[in-house]
Amino acid sequence: MPRPPGSRTPLSRTAGARRTAPLRRALALALALPLAAAGQLTDPPPAAASDNGLSIRPAMGWSSWSFVRRWPTEAKIKAQADAMLSSGLKDKGYIHINLDDFYQKCDANGFIVDDYGRWAVDEKKFPSGIKALADYIHDKGLKFGFYVTPGIAKNAVTRNTPIEGTPYRAKDIADTSKQEKNYNCKNMYYIDYSKPGSQEFVNSWARQFASWGVDYLKIDGVGSHDIPDVRAWDKALRATGRPINYALSNNLAIADAPTWRQLANSWRTQGDVECYCGPGPNGSGYPLTDWGHITSRFTSAANWQQYAGPGGWNDLDSLQIGNGDQVGLTADQRRSHLTLWAMAASPLLLGTDLTALNTTDTAMLTNERLIAVNQDGVAAKRIVNSGAKQVWSKREADGDHVIALFNTGASGNQTVSVTWAQAGFTGTAQVTDLWSGRDGGAVADSYSVTLRPGETRLIRAAPAAGNTVRHEAENASYTAGSTVDSNHGGFSGSGFVNTPNAVGSSVEWTVESASARSAPVTVRYANGTAQGRPMDVSVNGTVVAAGRAFDSTGTWTNWTDATLTVPLQAGANTIRVSATTANGAPNLDYLDRG
Incomplete structure (x- = not known):
């Protein structure tokens, strides 16, 4: 059929070996997902993942916001890091200790800044400095996360601070007609990225973070208008030479999901999971959340599912598990909470007090079977x-x-x-x-x-061996430039694959077999043109049916089956259908393996 605009160049997926231990099994499955070379078969999700080599599996750890909120201190963060070890959570893969907002100093004009216009750390809260805190965390075999928001501080512009290593100054890059979203000191101006010195300012900030030992950076308050900032920070983090997991927050627009996926390692799909219904200032204290804030994630997880994959994950926000019923959820609800996050392949970043874990919740969080589901590199539908x-x-x-x-x-x-x-x-x-x-x-x-x-x-x-197993085309590998469409009804799953109209356009499935045998396979397709769209069928690189006919089905909504018998080896097999004419392949719905 005629090609719609858009292309898809995501990750290639190969089969992984089965492991008896759940965590080792999950690692094997996740690490069996290399990046595809340009022009080769590609695999959902429908956008290029960040190629920074990070977050091949969803991040696991702890973040300060839910429990610590606006009152982080060096002592509190160290205590959480200590508890990550003593609780056994580190041994199960929870390795990030992330310091969120409110580590900075403010005055009446917003953030107090250093000599190069970057936020100053509150030395009363962090007397040893951020690098010393990161070193403490690293010494425990953990990773340190940090926090920033887009823009440049008003105080930097008022002082017209220099941009480190350049002849430029804050006023050269600030757009003072607009203020960025910020949840703490406010007073953050937009950066005009058409101006020289703008990228260099972000670079200098990223270099500072890297010198402190930051391993994970959350950039908060991001909207679609901040895509230039997101790009700038991506470039800046890469330029540091330090691997820094790059997370975006919050309530990001799904219309820009391909952009978030290309630039970052995770992105928050909704607002905060916290209910802000506690008795303390700004709704702090217990409860941390409620069931409504958890159930609202079900629909967003379904809507965003196609964009998750190795290198980039849909972030459903913090896990409110660890401190029993007082967080605002029953034990049943907490198990459902973790189950959804695991199935969605969301980062597992705890928001609770690790120094006060109870035995029920510790058992939940250390269940290797649940962790393996999260770490398998697949987001559920x-x-x-x-x-x-x-x-x-x-x-x-x-x-x-x-x-x-x-x-x-x-x-x-x-x-x-x-x-x-x-x-x-x-x-x-x-x-x-x-x-x-x-x-x-x-x-x-x-x-x-x-x-x-x-x-x-x-x-x-x-x-069981001998069962018919369905392999949806949208979950297969397919030629770059293909799209997963849903504009013609009657398909199975979430869509069908529409390949380019060209010789060689192809879809390839990975199919398991318990033994070497001849097996029936059925390809479901639709061809709404008057001409046939023949394809070669190959198994493990050998053509087993040359120019197999895939004749007209009359309309694009009339799906039909083409069944043939193919030789399979024991274990993983690749079955590819490849167009032999310039008309390309028919629309492909699924392959059933008998």
């Missing part, structure tokens, strides 16, 4: 959304399906069900309950459970 009943599913690189069933209601039990066909396979699967570790045995065709309000059930379903 919502496949059932019926009132309080929700089901999410993802297929991991080894062929297992991880499925989460939720009752998101605040009252009343719900029986939540899913068929294996909805998850993308048929027949029988060996089921494991991932929260408890219990073996659920062989389950045929479907799975159902009655859940209390706020409760979840998380299972791993390993399809």
